Amino acid sequence: MEQIHEKTLDANLPKLCKELQLKPILMGLQSCDIVSQYQANEIKSEKTPLDRNYAFITLLKTCGPKAFEEFLNQLYEWQPHLADCLTKEPKKSNQHSSENSCLLVIFRVGWRLIKQRATRVLRTRAAKDHHAP
DSSP states (O other): OOHHHHHHHHHTHHHHHHHOOHHHHHHHHHHTTSSOHHHHHHHHTSSSHHHHHHHHHHHHTTSOTTHHHHHHHHHHHHOHHHHHHHHSOOOGGGHHHHHHHHHHHHHHHHHHHHHHHHHHHHHHHHHHHHHOO
C-alpha cells in the first residue's frame, strides 16, 4: 500500500472505526484475495465492533498495493459516504484534529483493555479471598 493511502486511512481512522460495517467489506476483500480466511477470523475474534474495525484497518495497511483500491471499491458498493471521505482532499488546517482523533481512538481501545484486565484481576482476588480459610 502506498504511503498516501496509509495516511488517508490514519486521517479517517476515528470515522472508519465508528461507522464501518465490516462484514460485507471483509467478504468482498476475501473474494478478491486481499484478505485470507485466517486474517478474517483473527479480525472477527476481536470483542467489539470498534476493536474489529481497528484491527481490520491495521491489517489492511499490510495487504499489498491493490488493497486500498479494492477497499474503496467495496466501500463504494456498501458505504459510499465513507468512500467519499477517503477520496476527498484533506484540509491542511484539520491535520492536528485528525491526529488527535486518531490518538483518542487508540487511547479508548487501550483503556478498554486495561479495564478488562483490571476487572479480571480483581475478580480473581475476590474469589481467592472468598475461598480462603
